[in-house]
Each structure stands twice: as C-alpha cells, then as structure tokens.
Amino acid sequence: MRSAFRRAVSGVRWYVRELTDESAYERYVAHVRxxxxxxxxxxxxxxxxxxxxxxxxxxxxxxxCC
Structure with a gap:
C-alpha cells in the first residue's frame, strides 16, 4: 500500500514539474552534457x-505588456 502511495506521489510530482516546466533546467543540462x-x-x-x-x-x- 505504501509503495503505491509513493508511486502516486512521485507521479503527481513529475506531472506538476513538467506542467510548470520546472524540469527544463535538468533537461537542458542533460542535453549539454x-x-x-x-x-x-x-x-x-x-x-x-x-x-x-x-x-x-x-x-x-x-x-x-508586462
């Protein structure tokens, strides 16, 4: 039960980071390297x-405009 909860939280965290483009820097660093x-x-x-x-x-x- 606990591992399913952790997977769900991990999935939500990944989704929010992708939605807000928070992971753009990590993708850029991986690309450059x-x-x-x-x-x-x-x-x-x-x-x-x-x-x-x-x-x-x-x-x-x-x-x-701003």
Whole structure:
C-alpha cells in the first residue's frame, strides 16, 4: 500500500514539474552534457535569464505588456 502511495506521489510530482516546466533546467543540462561534453554548463540563474530573453525576443510570442 505504501509503495503505491509513493508511486502516486512521485507521479503527481513529475506531472506538476513538467506542467510548470520546472524540469527544463535538468533537461537542458542533460542535453549539454550529452551533445556538447566540452561546453561549460551555465548555472540555473544564467539558464533562466537566457530562456527569458529568448522568449521575449521571439516574434511568435506576440505582444507582452508586462
């Protein structure tokens, strides 16, 4: 019973992290380490800054007032 509960909690945690894109940094780090092992991996703050700038500069995102 306890293991089923843990699996359910783990599944909900995974779903929420994917829904909120909290796991984007971990996916990015895994990608960089696999595809570009010689490249330096930015810290989370630099990654979030790059991601935000890319989203704000993307013309497909439309108008953002704030």
């Amino acid at each position: 696999k595809e570009h092992p010689e490249a330096a991996v930015p810290d989370r703050r630099a990654f979030e800054r790059m991601r935000t700038e890319r989203q704000e500069n993307d013309p497909r995102q439309g108008f953002r």
